Amino acid sequence: MKLSSFSSYVLLSLLPFTLAHPGMGDSMRDIRRAAAQIERRNSKELIGDLKTLKDSQLTAIGKDIKAILLESKSAESSVIDTSIPPGTVDSAACKADLCCVWKWISYEMTAKFNGTSGRCTKFARGAVRLGFHDAGVWSKTSTYGGADGSILLTNELDRADNNGLKDIADYTKQLYNKYNKYGVSMADLIQMGANIATVVCPLGPRIRSFVGRKDNAKAGPTGLLPGETDSADKLIKLFADKTIDAHDLVALVGAHSTSQQHFVDKARDGDPQDSTPGIWDVAFYGETTTAAPPRVLKFQSDINLSKDSRTKSEWQAFINGQGHWNADYSTSYTRLSLLGVNNINDLKECTKVLPPARKSFVSQDQAVLDLWLQGQFDQLNNMVDDAIMLTGVITTPPKVTMT
Ligand code: HEM
Known part of the structure; x- marks a missing residue:
């Protein structure tokens, strides 16, 4: 309340x-x-059409989204539809059910995002980052941009900000070419992809998922995405201009919990940002502020946020707060995923197509992963990126250096 x-x-x-x-x-x-x-x-600020619509004009979904944005309602949901889709995607029964096509998309994405180790793959992590980079190209003074699909409908991907997104971009375009004829917009595909990816990552939240965003074939404004050397002050202002406050920003950067960088330090291609890549856990928050295994590469921007007086206490609170972080991430990501959307009141909900959340997880290949985290076995970088089970992969014992 x-x-x-x-x-x-x-x-x-x-x-x-x-x-x-x-x-x-x-x-x-x-x-x-x-x-x-x-x-x-x-x-908390309202966005899009919710800024001007009166409560009496709101649809049930419009009311719910407004309540999520004002933080009086949770953005997580455990409502799962275990039934099979009413028909193939081409069938009349499927076309009659708005969420049916999304169920088929969800099946495809879930398979792509889940690795044989049970961790989430580079495609899942890419999908979360793609969702941010499409929606994040927006500020309170923008007249266009935001979650409008433009990142994949224009040449936005050529911008240096978007280094590392090529594989997930190619995959998402393939799905778009297959499903656009059933009424699926690029903007929705990108944001649904981010939410499916998040819940496929072990321990990730199941975020309520809305569809009906409109595409825009005009490239979004430039200079609105953050850099990994930015100061906390610059980051806080950049996100405040997107209606995302410092607390929400701390929750959102926790997505780096799953991450493996490729462009910040090319000599360390594939190095993770905490000791548990591909897992949506809170290790990232603790390890950014204290010691981490040698293979962990911390972004200066994350270190800056972990220390600033406006963000430090929330950072600390997330260190032992998986449920707290999941709840706050879900709320903040819902806001992010609706930036620049001016028909929020007309959106529909298809959360039920998301797979269930996994509330616990043990890596069966932790022993090999630990050696990799200590800096051994560079040849495993790609396998970790693909979330492949590492047990049985390494046959030679680790090299012991004699002094
Ligand atoms: C403080 C602002 C942020 C900065 C400076 C930042 C910067 C970066 C950089 C430099 C990378 C590595 C790219 C590469 O070298 O391959 C990265 C990865 C990633 N970022 Fe961010 N980011 C920020 C906020 C966010 C937010 C808000 C989200 C999502 C809500 C996000 C999600 C991700 C994910 C999932 C990856 C991993 C991609 C992969 O493993 O391929 N980031 N980020």
Whole structure:
């Protein structure tokens, strides 16, 4: 339930008195956190057509999305449709069901995104990044751009910002060529792809997924995506201009939990950003601030965010907060995936086509993975990127250096 500015004002003005009591450390911290949360909720901005539509004009989906954006409703869902699609994608029965084509797409994407190790593949990680790079090309002053499919409908992909996205771009275009005739827009395909990828990654959240975005064949504005050497201040301002506050930004960069870089340091092609690539866990938050295995390559931008006074406490809170992070990521990603969308009230929901979330995961090949993380077996880089089970791959014992 969203509290009014007045209630948060009362809560905040009571804080100094509450803080005065000795022995109340934990509850004081809890109250402070709750107050900060209320303040944040009250400052949440609406986007697109939701900015001007009255509540009485909202559809049921429009109301739900508004509630998600204002953080009074969860963006996660566990509603699963276990039935098979009503027919092949060409059948009349399938065409009569809006989500049927998405079910077929979901089957294809799930197979592509899930590796034999059970971790998610480079295509899954690429899909999440592609979703960000299509939608993120938008700011409050933009008159075009955002989640409009333009990243794959124009030459946007040639921009240096988009290095590393070629494989997932080729794959997504293939799906578009196959399914566009059934009414699937590129903008939706990209955002549905990001949400399917997220839930296919072990421990990833199952984010409510909406369709009906419109495509735009005009390349989005330039200069609106972040760089890996950016200061926290630059990043916070860049995202604030997209209505994404510092807290949401910390949640979103957690996507680097699954990541393996290829262009930041080409000499370390395939090195991960935490010790658990292909797993949607919180190791990234802890390892960015403390020691990590030698193969882990931390982005300076992530280190900067982990230390800044505006982002540090949330960063710390995520270190032991898988559920907290998943919830916040889902809310923040929903906002991101709707930037530049001006028909939010007309969107429909097809969350039910997403595969179920995996709430626990053990890597069966952890012993080999650990040696790789220590810097051995460079020849495994591509296999880890493809999330292939590593057990049985290495037959020679690790090299021991005598001193
Ligand atoms: C602070 C802002 C951010 C910066 C500076 C940044 C930068 C980068 C860079 C440099 C890479 C590596 C690309 C490569 O060398 O192959 C990367 C990977 C990735 N980023 Fe970000 N990013 C940011 C925010 C985000 C957000 C908001 C998301 C998603 C919501 C995201 C999702 C990903 C994913 C999933 C990968 C892994 C791709 C792969 O493994 O192929 N990033 N990011």
